[in-house]
Amino acid sequence: MNQEKIRNFAIIAHIDHGKSTLADRILELSGNVSKREMTDQILDNMELEKERGITIKMNAVRLNYKGYEFNLIDTPGHVDFSYEVSRSLAACEGTILLVDATQGIEAQTLANYYLALENDLEIIPVINKIDLPNADPEKVTLELINTFGFKKDEIILTSGKTGEGVDKLLDAVIEKIPAPKGNKDGKLKALIFDSVFDSYKGVIIHIRIVDGKLSNKDKIRFMSNNSSYDITELGYTTPKIVNVNELNAGDVGYLCASIKTISDIKIGDTITLDNNPCDEPLKGYSEVKPMVYSGIFPVETREYDLLKDALEKLAINDASLTFTPETSKALGFGFRCGFLGLLHMDIIKERLQREFNLNIILTAPSVIYNVYLTNGDMVSISNPSDMPPMERLSYIEEPYIKTNIFTPTDYIGPIMELCENKRGTFINMEYINETRVNIHYELPLSEIMYDFFDKLKSATKGYASFDYELIGYRVNKLVKMDILLNGEKVDALSMIVHKDFAYNIGKNMVNKLREIIPRQMFEVPIQAFINNKAIARETIKPLRKNVLAKCYGGDITRKRKLLEKQKEGKKKMKMIGSVEVPPEAFLEILDLRK
Amino acid sequence: MIKSCYIHIPFCKKICSYCDFCKIFYNEIYINKYLDALENEINKYYNNDLLETIYIGGGTPSSLSLEELNRLFNIIDKLNKSKDLEFTIECNIEDITEDKLKLFKDRGINRLSIGVESFNENNLKFMNRPSIDLDKLKYAKKYFDNINIDLIYALPNETLEILNEDLNKVLDLDVKHISIYSLIIEPNTKIMDLEPIDDELDYEMYKLICDRLSNYNHYEISNFAIPGYESKHNLTYWNNEEYYGFGMGASGYVNDVRYTNTKSINNYIKNEFNRVEEHLTTLDKEKYELIMGFRKLSGINIDKYKEKYNRDLLDNETIKRLLNENKLQIKDNNIFINKEYIYLQNEILLQLI
Numbered sequence: 037m038n039q040e041k042i043r044n045f046a047i048i049a050h051i052d053h054g055k056s057t058l059a060d061r062i063l064e065l066s067g068n069v070s071k072r073e074m075t076d077q078i079l080d081n082m083e084l085e086k087e088r089g090i091t092i093k094m095n096a097v098r099l100n101y102k103g104y105e106f107n108l109i110d111t112p113g114h115v116d117f118s119y120e121v122s123r124s125l126a127a128c129e130g131t132i133l134l135v136d137a138t139q140g141i142e143a144q145t146l147a148n149y150y151l152a153l154e155n156d157l158e159i160i161p162v163i164n165k166i167d168l169p170n171a172d173p174e175k176v177t178l179e180l181i182n183t184f185g186f187k188k189d190e191i192i193l194t195s196g197k198t199g200e201g202v203d204k205l206l207d208a209v210i211e212k213i214p215a216p217k218g219n220k221d222g223k224l225k226a227l228i229f230d231s232v233f234d235s236y237k238g239v240i241i242h243i244r245i246v247d248g249k250l251s252n253k254d255k256i257r258f259m260s261n262n263s264s265y266d267i268t269e270l271g272y273t274t275p276k277i278v279n280v281n282e283l284n285a286g287d288v289g290y291l292c293a294s295i296k297t298i299s300d301i302k303i304g305d306t307i308t309l310d311n312n313p314c315d316e317p318l319k320g321y322s323e324v325k326p327m328v329y330s331g332i333f334p335v336e337t338r339e340y341d342l343l344k345d346a347l348e349k350l351a352i353n354d355a356s357l358t359f360t361p362e363t364s365k366a367l368g369f370g371f372r373c374g375f376l377g378l379l380h381m382d383i384i385k386e387r388l389q390r391e392f393n394l395n396i397i398l399t400a401p402s403v404i405y406n407v408y409l410t411n412g413d414m415v416s417i418s419n420p421s422d423m424p425p426m427e428r429l430s431y432i433e434e435p436y437i438k439t440n441i442f443t444p445t446d447y448i449g450p451i452m453e454l455c456e457n458k459r460g461t462f463i464n465m466e467y468i469n470e471t472r473v474n475i476h477y478e479l480p481l482s483e484i485m486y487d488f489f490d491k492l493k494s495a496t497k498g499y500a501s502f503d504y505e506l507i508g509y510r511v512n513k514l515v516k517m518d519i520l521l522n523g524e525k526v527d528a529l530s531m532i533v534h535k536d537f538a539y540n541i542g543k544n545m546v547n548k549l550r551e552i553i554p555r556q557m558f559e560v561p562i563q564a565f566i567n568n569k570a571i572a573r574e575t576i577k578p579l580r581k582n583v584l585a586k587c588y589g590g591d592i593t594r595k596r597k598l599l600e601k602q603k604e605g606k607k608k609m610k611m612i613g614s615v616e617v618p619p620e621a622f623l624e625i626l627d628l629r630k
Numbered sequence: 631m632i633k634s635c636y637i638h639i640p641f642c643k644k645i646c647s648y649c650d651f652c653k654i655f656y657n658e659i660y661i662n663k664y665l666d667a668l669e670n671e672i673n674k675y676y677n678n679d680l681l682e683t684i685y686i687g688g689g690t691p692s693s694l695s696l697e698e699l700n701r702l703f704n705i706i707d708k709l710n711k712s713k714d715l716e717f718t719i720e721c722n723i724e725d726i727t728e729d730k731l732k733l734f735k736d737r738g739i740n741r742l743s744i745g746v747e748s749f750n751e752n753n754l755k756f757m758n759r760p761s762i763d764l765d766k767l768k769y770a771k772k773y774f775d776n777i778n779i780d781l782i783y784a785l786p787n788e789t790l791e792i793l794n795e796d797l798n799k800v801l802d803l804d805v806k807h808i809s810i811y812s813l814i815i816e817p818n819t820k821i822m823d824l825e826p827i828d829d830e831l832d833y834e835m836y837k838l839i840c841d842r843l844s845n846y847n848h849y850e851i852s853n854f855a856i857p858g859y860e861s862k863h864n865l866t867y868w869n870n871e872e873y874y875g876f877g878m879g880a881s882g883y884v885n886d887v888r889y890t891n892t893k894s895i896n897n898y899i900k901n902e903f904n905r906v907e908e909h910l911t912t913l914d915k916e917k918y919e920l921i922m923g924f925r926k927l928s929g930i931n932i933d934k935y936k937e938k939y940n941r942d943l944l945d946n947e948t949i950k951r952l953l954n955e956n957k958l959q960i961k962d963n964n965i966f967i968n969k970e971y972i973y974l975q976n977e978i979l980l981q982l983i
Contacts, residue, residue, distance in 0.1 A: 555829075584975075
């Protein structure tokens with residue numbers, strides 16, 4: 037296809053603003069998928085994506101519309117995955133910025149808008165869900181004009197549900213989004229923007245051809261490490277798989293080349309031809325770094341190898357998941373895992389439980405601290421139990437974020453209260469219009485680890501949206517808090533906390549543990565310690581009764597069965613010293629939904 | 631040789647709210663057919679062992695008419711009985727009449743187990759049981775020296791005061807044996823959705839019971855007897871010895887097999903006993919020995935255990951540790967749970983089995 041007839045674009049939006057539904061309508065309107073084939077939200081493949089209504093892994097789909105080739109690249113909507121948004125945008129010339137007509141501009145609308153600007157993309161502003169009774173397109177139009185400087189006549193109104201306005205939108209894609217301008221006769225330069233593992237084909241690499249052309253007979257070379265592979269398959273999805281012999285400058289598609297492990301592939305790398313390589317790679321992107329670390333341990337030691345297999349399998353499709361072996365005195369052998377954020381961590385946890393049927397314990401998530409020692413050295417610590425002893429510490433730095441909190445003005449008070457409680461520093465407040473603001477705070481990243489999202493949601497009845505960017509490290513009065521169970525330190529429960537907040541955290545922690553850990557045959561003290569000084573204490577009273585009063589006439593088999601059932605329950609417990617602790621103890625302390 | 635026999639009579643005139651034993655409403659037509667089947671079952675399985683204990687339980691065996699009871703005793707007459715047989719029948723207070731007591735006595739019953747459960751009106755109402763007629767209890771004592779009274783505590787809204795009043799009344803009656811059970815909330819009963827009372831209170835109640843019944847020999851978790859009147863039949867269970875169980879839903883332990891009969895009256899009267907069997911390995915038997923033996927306050931005799939299983943309990947590492955922790959104790963070559971921990975028997979068993 038002539039490059040003039042190609043349009044590569046993505047849809048970017050705040051979560052739940054109707055991105056996937058609109059994508060479905062576009063597919064339907066371009067005749068790619070018949071009405072009968074439509075299952076809601078075709079682009080969301082994974083079961084979890086459908087359940088949570090969010091897109092985690094993106095997909096690229098080719099459509100034909102009025103003689104044009106459209107490549108629609110889907111993007112995730114959550115803050116944890118903004119890195120993936122930016123890499124799909126790098127494969128496009130334009131983007132549809134979608135805003136919910138009932139909600140207006142939200143935190144990720146803003147974040148995504150800036151990502152699109154950074155990538156020099158043409159942006160088509162769209163107000164979606166205009167079919168809803170509480171839609172207020174005029175108000176949202178004003179927001180778009182005031183916040184981003186769009187003109188009134190370039191804003192398109194659509195309904196992903198009814199399909200209204202979608203044809204106008206597609207016409208705008210043709211008119212406004214520039215055609216690719218690659219050199220079709222030049223040396224091959226293709227950008228890798230995603231990769232997926234398939235157990236039959238090996239690694240499937242999603243690419244955008246920038247210059248030159250690629251044939252299915254070619255031998256390719258990865259510019260980052262000069263490794264080369266023979267192509268085994270070339271094609272694109274509609275969303276059905278279509279094999280082709282050739283992809284040309286401007287095209288979006290995929291290739292397979294018998295690549296066994298995803299770690300051989302670097303997203304953002306440039307592919308060229310082995311026998312006719314280009315001189316300069318494309319501008320890639322910086323490698324993504326995990327922000328949050330947590331220990332994952334099998335409840336039963338013998339499941340260690342299963343957990344290892346499962347993590348390897350997940351990492352195949354998730355380059356941002358990292359893991360290294362970890363040994364805990366309390367929990368035994370497991371892995372220290374790095375995640376992009378809390379949602380990412382939660383998704384991995386659920387996939388391990390659901391898809392691999394594993395009984396696992398997650399320890400409290402931790403950020404990466406820069407710990408400066410008295411001898412001038414600096415060590416990065418992502419596991420509180422690795423903290424050097426007090427006397428060797430000079431000072432500790434922790435990562436900070438800057439927030440975008442979009443909220444109706446009614447909730448400014450509660451939000452400020454929440455941020456102040458989370459050690460926040462107020463920066464300023466921008467008015468989106470007379471009823472909505474964007475509040476900027478600086479917060480330690482560790483403070484949004486636990487319950488920030490939930491507290492924000494309940495403080496604002498769900499009306500506020502939240503996004504953040506990292507702004508660097510700052511020195512703070514940080515200390516390591518240890519938890520002692522029956523006098524024994526439980527390394528997996530150690531945390532790094534701010535000194536001024538330690539007392540409250542310690543109190544809540546021991547209180548929660550007292551509720552979760554069942555009574556034992558003896559009294560169990562739970563203590564929180566800082567620098568060998570107890571700051572909080574609770575006691576689990578001893579168990580008083582576990583006996584069968586009566587023996588059911590002569591039915592003694594039944595008694596044995598009852599005991600065996602209890603025994604099964606005990607097996608699920610983790611012995612920490614002489615105390616039986618349910619695995620939920622570690623989970624509930626950090627449960628993101630509570 | 632098997633020396634004990636349990637016979638189940640499932641019929642009741644009223645169903646108690648907490649009961650999950652095998653029972654059905656009293657029905658004359660069923661009773662005769664039931665007794666026929668019972669006779670058949672005994673003929674089929676009984677090996678003419680010399681019996682030292684027979685226990686007729688229910689249901690409510692005393693709810694049968696005089697005629698039906700005579701028929702039952704005729705069947706039992708065919709069993710080979712030792713001359714110092716302990717012969718128990720369970721009896722409800724409303725069935726205590728001169729006729730029935732006389733009949734029991736005539737047919738060899740020498741131990742009466744009376745289901746009182748509580749003397750408190752609210753407790754009784756909760757259990758769907760009638761008020762207690764103390765005169766009838768006293769009347770039963772004229773006929774029988776060896777009487778057990780069953781009581782239940784830890785009922786909803788029960789206080790230590792209410793329990794103490796129950797204990798006053800049972801002590802006044804001056805019976806030879808008292809079985810007193812903490813209420814178990816069983817699935818498929820009318821009270822299945824109920825929350826049990828607080829463990830702490832339950833434990834306080836148990837301590838009160840042990841305290842108030844100190845003149846009795848506390849020989850099993852829930853059983854108290856004037857010395858010499860310990861239930862020989864129940865000791866068969868707790869000593870992990872074999873016994874017959876006849877009747878619908880009855881359990882027995884014969885030739886290394888633990889079995890439970892069908893719980894369906896229709897099957898049973900068709901002589902389809904459909905026994906569910908558990909064939910025991912030596913290891914299983916050892917487990918049962920611990921499960922049952924540690925119910926007794928005197929515990930398990932180390933020599934007898936060695937004789938039976940060719941294994942020294944004192945070699946067991948867990949037992950050594952539990953002895954060390956003073957959760958188990960030894961006296962006169964018997965190993966037993968420290969009385970302090972008897973209400974946590976399961977916790978200890980879970981470490982052992």
